[in-house]
Amino acid sequence: MRTLPPRGGITILTRSRTTVGSRRRILELLLARDALSRAELARLSHLNKPTVSNLVAGLIDEGIVQEIGSGTSTGGRKPILLSVRGSGRLVVGLEIDASSCRLLLVTLHGERLSMVELPLERSEVATVVEVVAAGVNSLLTNRDRSTLLGCGVAVPGLVDPANDTVDSARRLGWEGTPLRSLLAARLGVPVMVTDRGKAAALGELWVLGKERAHDLIYLYLGRGVAGAIVLGREIHWGASNIAGEIGHMTVDPDGPVCACGNRGCLEAFVSTAAIIEQLQPVLATKRDGPLARALRSDAHDSDVIAAIGEAATLGDPDAGAVVSSTARWLAIAIAGLINVLNPSVVVLGGPTAGWGRVLTDAIDHELGQRALPLSRREVTIVIGHARDLAAPLGGAALVLQRAAGLLAGSEPNDGGRRSVA
Ligand SMILES: [Zn+2]
Known part of the structure; x- marks a missing residue:
């Protein structure tokens, strides 16, 4: 590293490309393993020992790497083991929805530190950027702001990788919105943006552990229906970055x-609005009970959906009929997907997935009639374990997957859409 003379009162640090590449190799090794000695780092990175010692000294000075004790001796002195300091840098995972922003703060080791949810009164991008900035400030209260490594964002819409914008997010009223660059300028750190389906799938992969998710289909069931396809433990992005838009599969050409x-x-049949709409005739005959009260209230869609699930579980025939109908439309889409892609697991997330067993049992029943026996035999339909945290966790995962490059200073702040998973 060399230090350029102060310019305008600011000391500018630059590193040669070789140094950045070597730092990145050291960091990749340390992030992938719990503990390594300097000698092991030299052997694994093919760098000489003095270079490794210099780089490690710099990383310790910056608070990114720490010495954690002695390893086993192979004859001489016991080696000192090194690891990445989890709290040395922090990452924010963020989900933007039409009514709120949810932000999660995690360490480099993926430890969840705190979460904050802020209401969104308006969804113009300038307002959202300010709400996010307030949320980040709140998460970093009493913490060193310079430890923030980056922010990964999940949005309910399509993200255009070529122009680095949110191409379309109808629920937010966004079209061609340069969210990444606006947020990066406001927060002063790299920002990565992806659609909510892929972010939530990344969050579920994180919780499931990649070993259990070699081939996986993820479906987000909420006001919109988003999704993601994981093949060979990697998110499949597709030519335009929108692979996994399962909500827009045609399930009835005359629908x-x-x-x-x-x-x-599919979305026209199983979005939360479509589900609630199906139950409106019930109000003519049902005057009381939790389901009728929920349908008559001004409650948020997700609360009404929860009431429908509870009523179906308790045997309410109207709620049960809507769950069966929703499961049937989902099974039509899922049968096609599992016949084509042959995954081992289909994960359901979002508010409607909160129906739980009553939904997965109904889908299983439908799949028995619709999917090829061999694809059906190997697949399990499950409710996501990450639940409400899936999308913010996935946002954080977007950044953590590029942590070595960001810490080394070799990552362009380009959104990073393809290097993840
Ligand atoms: Zn559509």
Whole structure:
């Protein structure tokens, strides 16, 4: 590293490309393993020992790496073991929804430190950027702000990798919105953005552990229906970065018009609004009970959906019929997907997945009639373990997967859409 003379009162530190590459190799090794000695780092990185010692000294000075004790001797002195200091740098995972922003602070080791949810009164991007900045400030209260490594964002819409913008997020009223660059400028750290389906799938992969998720389909069931396809433990992004838009699979060519303009998309049948709409006739005959009260209230969609699930579990026939109908439409889409992709697990997330067993049992029943026996035999339909945290966790995962490059100073702040998973 060399220090350039102060310019305008600011000392600018630059590193040669070789040094950055070597730092990155050291950090990749340390982030992938619990503890390594300097000698092991030299052997694994193919760098000489003095270079490793210099780089490690710099990383210790910066608070990124720490000495954690002695390892086993192979003849001489016991080696000192090194590891990445989890709290040496922090990452924010963020989910933006139409009504709120949820931010999660994690360490480099993925330890969850704190979470904050802030309401969104308005969804113009300038307002959202300020709300996010307030949320980050709140998470970093009493912490050194310079430890923030980056922010990974999940949005309910399509993200265009070519222009680095949120191409379309109808629920936020966004079109061609340069969220990443606006947030990066406001927060002063690298920002990565992806759609909520892929972020939530990354969050579930994190919780499931990659060993259990070689091939996986993720479905987010909420006001919109998003998804992601994981093949060979990697998110499949597709040519335009929008692979996994399962909500816009046509399940009935003569079905209702979807928000995308097409007719009979899965989302047009199983979005929370479509589910609640199906139960409106019930109000004519049902005057009381928890289901009728929930449908008559001004409650948030997700609360009404929860009430429907509870009523179905307790045997309410109207709620049960809507769960069966929702499961049938989902099974039509899932049968096609598992026949084509042959995954071992389909993970359901989002508010409607809160119905739990009553939903997965109904989907299982439908799949028995619709999917090929061999694809059906190997697949399990499960409710996501990460629940409400899936999308913010996935946002954090976007940054953590590039941590070595960001810490080494070799990552361009380009959104990083393809290097994840
Ligand atoms: Zn559609």
